[in-house]
Amino acid sequence: MEVLLPSLARGLGIGSTYALLAVSFVVIYRATEVVNFAQPALMILGAYFTALFVITVGLPFPVGVLAAMVAMAAVGAITERIAMRPLVGQPVFSAAMVTVGAFIVLTIVANRLIGPDILTVGDPWGLDAVSIGGVQVFQVDIAKTVLSLGAIAAVGILLKRSRIGLAMRATSLDQETALAQGVNVGRMFSLAWALSAALAALAGMLIGTGAGGIEATTALVALKALPVIILGGIDSIQGAVIAGLVIGIAESLTRSYQPEYAPWLGANFDIIVPYLILIVSLMVRPYGLFGTPEVQRV
Amino acid sequence: MSRTPRTLRRGRPELYSDYAADQAIWNTPAKRWSTLVLLALALSLPWFLGRDLLGLATLVAVYAISGIGLNLVSGYAGQISLGHAVFMGIGAYTAALLGGSPQGDIRGFELDLLIWLPLAGLVPAFVGWLFAPIAARVRGLYLAILTLGLLFVGEHVFKEARWLTGGSGLGRKPADPVVLGFALYEERTILGTEVPAIGVFYLFALLLLVVLAVVARNVARTRQGRAFSAVRDRDIAAEVMGVPLLRTKRLAFTLSSFYAGIGGALLTIVFGFVTPERWNLLLSIDFLAVVLIGGAATISGPIIGAAFVVLMPRFIETFAGSLPGWFVSTAVGGGGLLNVFQLQRLLFGVMIVLFLVVEPRGLFGVWIRVRNYFKAWPFSY
Numbered sequence: 001m002e003v004l005l006p007s008l009a010r011g012l013g014i015g016s017t018y019a020l021l022a023v024s025f026v027v028i029y030r031a032t033e034v035v036n037f038a039q040p041a042l043m044i045l046g047a048y049f050t051a052l053f054v055i056t057v058g059l060p061f062p063v064g065v066l067a068a069m070v071a072m073a074a075v076g077a078i079t080e081r082i083a084m085r086p087l088v089g090q091p092v093f094s095a096a097m098v099t100v101g102a103f104i105v106l107t108i109v110a111n112r113l114i115g116p117d118i119l120t121v122g123d124p125w126g127l128d129a130v131s132i133g134g135v136q137v138f139q140v141d142i143a144k145t146v147l148s149l150g151a152i153a154a155v156g157i158l159l160k161r162s163r164i165g166l167a168m169r170a171t172s173l174d175q176e177t178a179l180a181q182g183v184n185v186g187r188m189f190s191l192a193w194a195l196s197a198a199l200a201a202l203a204g205m206l207i208g209t210g211a212g213g214i215e216a217t218t219a220l221v222a223l224k225a226l227p228v229i230i231l232g233g234i235d236s237i238q239g240a241v242i243a244g245l246v247i248g249i250a251e252s253l254t255r256s257y258q259p260e261y262a263p264w265l266g267a268n269f270d271i272i273v274p275y276l277i278l279i280v281s282l283m284v285r286p287y288g289l290f291g292t293p294e295v296q297r298v
Numbered sequence: 299m300s301r302t303p304r305t306l307r308r309g310r311p312e313l314y315s316d317y318a319a320d321q322a323i324w325n326t327p328a329k330r331w332s333t334l335v336l337l338a339l340a341l342s343l344p345w346f347l348g349r350d351l352l353g354l355a356t357l358v359a360v361y362a363i364s365g366i367g368l369n370l371v372s373g374y375a376g377q378i379s380l381g382h383a384v385f386m387g388i389g390a391y392t393a394a395l396l397g398g399s400p401q402g403d404i405r406g407f408e409l410d411l412l413i414w415l416p417l418a419g420l421v422p423a424f425v426g427w428l429f430a431p432i433a434a435r436v437r438g439l440y441l442a443i444l445t446l447g448l449l450f451v452g453e454h455v456f457k458e459a460r461w462l463t464g465g466s467g468l469g470r471k472p473a474d475p476v477v478l479g480f481a482l483y484e485e486r487t488i489l490g491t492e493v494p495a496i497g498v499f500y501l502f503a504l505l506l507l508v509v510l511a512v513v514a515r516n517v518a519r520t521r522q523g524r525a526f527s528a529v530r531d532r533d534i535a536a537e538v539m540g541v542p543l544l545r546t547k548r549l550a551f552t553l554s555s556f557y558a559g560i561g562g563a564l565l566t567i568v569f570g571f572v573t574p575e576r577w578n579l580l581l582s583i584d585f586l587a588v589v590l591i592g593g594a595a596t597i598s599g600p601i602i603g604a605a606f607v608v609l610m611p612r613f614i615e616t617f618a619g620s621l622p623g624w625f626v627s628t629a630v631g632g633g634g635l636l637n638v639f640q641l642q643r644l645l646f647g648v649m650i651v652l653f654l655v656v657e658p659r660g661l662f663g664v665w666i667r668v669r670n671y672f673k674a675w676p677f678s679y
Contacts, residue, residue: 035439086655093378094654096439097590100583101654104647108640220579223450226443266458275447279432282444286436296534 005135007256008249013141015248016148017206018274021225022232022240023152024199030172030235031192033092037099038079039200040222041106046072046201047121047214048113054122061124065205069198076197077190079106084193085186111216118215121208140209149241151202155195156237168192172235227278233291243289247274323515340504344497345489352496353568358601358608359503360564365588365600366514367557372586373594374518375550376530377433380582381445382558384452385422387577389559390472390566391462393418397473404470405461411477418473418563419556426555430548437533449579456574469573472566475499483567496568503564507601510557515597517553526550527595587646591653593662602661610649611642 021043028036049068053059059067083102087095125140159165170178171188179185200222207221208214228247232239255270262269287293307313311327314320324330343355368382397414398406429448436444457466464470475482482502483495517523525546528536537543566572584607592603618626618638626641636644657663 035443083651090654092439094658096442097586098651098654100586101647101649101651104583104650105644108636108644108647112636112640223446226446230440230443266454269454272450272454275450278447279444279451282436282440282447283432286440 003256006137007252009135009137009141011249011252012245013138013144013248014252015245016145016241017203017244018224018228018248019241019244020148020151020199020203020206021222022228022244023155023237024196024203025225025229026235026237026240027155027192027196027199029229031168031189032084032095034084034095034099035226035229035234036196037096038102038106039196039225040219041103041110042072042076042079042197042200043204043207043222044110044114044214044216044219045075045106045204046197047204047208047218048110048119049201050121050205050208051119051214055120061122064122065202068205069201072197072201073194076193076195076200079197080190080193085189088189107216107219110219114214114216116216118213119208120213121205123205123209125209143209144206147202147206151199152237152241155199158195159237164191224274227274227281229288230278231281231288233288235292236288236290239288239290247277250274250277321519323512323519337508341501344493344500345491347497349494349496352494352500354608354612356496356500356503356568357565358605359500359507360561360568361585361588361604361608362601363503363507363510363564364558364561365585365592365604366511366597367554367561368585369589369592369594369596369600370514370517370526370557371550371554373589373596373599374523374530375526375547377547377550378438378442379433379445379551379554380442380579380586381429381448381452382554382585383577383579383581384449385426385555385558386562386565386581387452387456387574388422388425388555388562389418390562390572390577391456391459392421392559393473393563394470394566394572395462397475398471399474401464401470403461404464408474411473411475411482414473415560415563419559422559422562423552423556426551427548430551431544433551434544434547446579449582453574453578456577463572463574466574469571472570472572473563475502475567499567506560506564510560511597511601514553514557518595518597522546522549530595587650589660591649591660593660594658596660596662599660599662602665606661607646610645614638614642614645 021039024042025036025039028034028039046068049071050065053067054061054064057064079102083098084095087098123140123143125138125143128139129136130139130142131137157165159169167178167183168188168191170181170183171185175185178188203222204214207218224247225244228240228243231247232241232243251270251273254273258265258269259267281288314325319325324333340355344352347355364382364386367385368379371377371379393414395405396407396409396417397411398404399408400406433441433444456463483499485495486493486498488498518526525536525541528539528541529543529546529550533543536546562577569576588600588603588607590603591606592601593599615638618641626636626638653660659666
């Protein structure tokens with residue numbers, strides 16, 4: 001028990017961060033049907049901006065995080081306008097490859113800004129732990145869970161209840177019909193990218209909290225959201241949350257127990273657990289737990 | 299060949315009276331001549347290029363071999379694979395295990411090239427054959443994500459199998475290219491001139507490239523090659539017409555992995571040393587760029603693309619000195635906006651985006667446009 005419960009808490013923390021990243025993929029996928037491979041770069045830039053605003057500029061932590069999210073929303077919207085808008089109507093594969101190109105360009109920008117250092121985001125939680133029912137839980141895990149799930153809930157409410165959310169859902173359902181009803185489809189694309197980049201910035205900040213810190217190579221962590229969206233279903237926010245928690249907990253439990261019970265699997269085996277879940281889930285249920293099966297016509 | 303009388307064909311290079319002549323690889327005299335001239339030019343390189351540039355030329359040939367492999371599965375058969383680097387890695391380590399020498403805990407059997415080179419292709423081909431049924435279950439971006447998963451799993455296995463790869467960050471030496479006692483990586487006097495070791499190996503890589511390219515071109519115009527294109531264009535329609543989906547995709551993956559394995563084995567010899575980290579996402583993206591920048595679903599395309607991807611960084615390095623200092627710094631830790639490496643990667647990303655937006659057929663498409671302009675001259679508009 002003294003291993004299991006802290007391990008579960010860590011899994012919840014990291015899992016909800018994955019869920020947040022996955023939702024940032026889902027938002028763009030629902031608007032444009034493109035899996036955005038540039039998301040890792042947006043995440044790392046978000047973490048950089050948080051560090052810049054909180055440590056260098058000296059803003060209070062919550063204000064700095066919000067400022068970083070706003071800055072990244074602008075970066076996301078600009079990226080969409082320059083790289084993605086010319087590809088509307090082109091095959092999905094071309095658009096996805098363009099996001100790979102955007103990933104390379106934005107990663108260089110992030111590398112240039114961050115350099116060889118390890119950045120800290122100046123979070124107030126550090127390595128402090130609290131005791132809940134006799135179990136030591138790191139504050140940062142609680143913060144990750146609360147902030148991620150809160151942000152996802154906010155996105156869900158935005159999409160379900162607001163006028164803009166209605167327009168975004170209409171766009172993802174049928175672009176031409178939405179256009180005919182007076183929805184500015186182009187603006188919806190920009191908005192989806194802005195929203196997604198802001199979520200990625202928040203996730204980047206959460207990855208950088210605690211003992212971690214942010215290096216230029218941390219960006220690859222964001223790719224773990226891909227197993228999450230495949231397991232949960234590529235167009236489902238609810239699926240992203242559940243799959244994120246499942247994968248986070250599976251990874252955390254592997255980290256706690258695998259070195260003891262299955263050492264032959266090698267060091268750092270927990271890093272590839274999400275990808276193994278990905279392969280199995282694609283074999284068993286290609287459209288995920290909550291995804292919409294694709295209807296194909298010839 | 300063509301049964302059209304010579305008198306009729308004179309001045310009408312594109313007059314074909316049977317299907318075979320129309321489908322021939324070198325179906326016009328211009329293609330025949332230009333291929334011969336290019337081949338002669340490529341063959342003569344070791345006699346007048348320096349060691350350094352010969353290394354780059356070898357790299358172009360090796361990248362082209364792997365690029366043709368990726369083009370078979372992604373360009374012709376339309377199955378986007380980000381896992382190409384894994385198959386290259388499997389080929390490289392098969393070669394290193396069979397042909398390399400043991401160092402400490404790392405195994406090596408010091409066998410002949412005639413044994414390890416075919417196996418460096420066949421072992422990855424077998425893994426591709428095993429992987430294909432899983433890959434055939436999903437399409438498009440799902441397949442890209444699945445192969446990304448394969449990439450990370452493969453990287454983990456490479457890092458952990460210390461007896462094979464030397465382990466994370468340490469690496470091992472590659473296979474020794476020796477055919478029946480004749481070393482292919484050794485300085486030799488050919489036609490009265492000293493050719494450096496890399497030059498000899500370049501000739502070998504070029505020979506392999508020519509053979510493999512001709513094979514791939516022939517596969518592309520057989521029944522199976524047309525099945526590849528049918529699956530790419532619309533897999534359900536292809537299935538309705540009687541193209542077996544699983545068998546076609548399986549053949550595409552198997553062939554592509556064979557090329558990847560050969561390419562991987564040769565690549566390690568060019569570099570002289572190999573760490574498990576080399577077979578990562580960036581290498582896979584490099585090869586997608588070879589295919590996309592060169593021209594998808596062509597054989598000349600990946601060769602042009604490989605030349606572009608390998609030579610562009612060198613080109614930038616050479617001319618970075620003449621760019622303003624505030625923009626690019628050539629010194630290590632210099633104060634410019636970017637360093638040379640960052641500029642290289644940046645332009646690389648921009649190039650992928652530009653080609654997809656402006657010329658989706660790649661450099662091969664640019665060539666087709668130029669050719670058609672002059673073919674139709676003076677009525678080209």
